[in-house]
Amino acid sequence: MSRLRLALDLEGTSRGRQVRDIVEGLGRLHWVRGALVVSPDGFVIASEVPPALAVEPLAALAATLGRDLEVGASRMGHGAFQTALFSADDGTVFLATSRIGFVVALAEPQANLQSVRSALSDAVTLIEAAWTPEPAPAASA
Numbered sequence: 001m002s003r004l005r006l007a008l009d010l011e012g013t014s015r016g017r018q019v020r021d022i023v024e025g026l027g028r029l030h031w032v033r034g035a036l037v038v039s040p041d042g043f044v045i046a047s048e049v050p051p052a053l054a055v056e057p058l059a060a061l062a063a064t065l066g067r068d069l070e071v072g073a074s075r076m077g078h079g080a081f082q083t084a085l086f087s088a089d090d091g092t093v094f095l096a097t098s099r100i101g102f103v104v105a106l107a108e109p110q111a112n113l114q115s116v117r118s119a120l121s122d123a124v125t126l127i128e129a130a131w132t133p134e135p136a137p138a139a140s141a
Helices: 015-027 055-075 113-131
Strands: 032-038 044-048 083-088 091-098 101-107
Touching: 015 032, 015 044, 015 101, 015 113, 032 055, 032 113, 044 055, 055 083, 055 091, 055 101, 083 113, 091 113, 101 113
Parallel strands: none
Antiparallel strands: 032 044, 032 101, 083 091, 091 101
């Protein structure tokens, strides 16, 4: 994996800490202004955004867009959406779905879109790994 590779296999590391580490890693990428993970109902799970950005309205917007994309994909008979991007003159918002909600990256206009998309995909993979339940131990006879 990329620069987002984290020591998720360390014993004693909470899933919450792992998610915060993943978000911090996304937020440190070149030309990325910030990152966050929000629940489907818009609550902030973890964020790494500049103080000038109001995180709660951004989280509400991300959750609304994510839910609308999920409903739209379902209505069209497609599988769940993986990643979406919304671009404007002052930057791009990337939105990806995960087991625990939506992962958001805010990129500068000059950011390499494929690099950010790849890092977002890596982040989702790491979140999925952190939140996948461990198999129950096999019963011994």
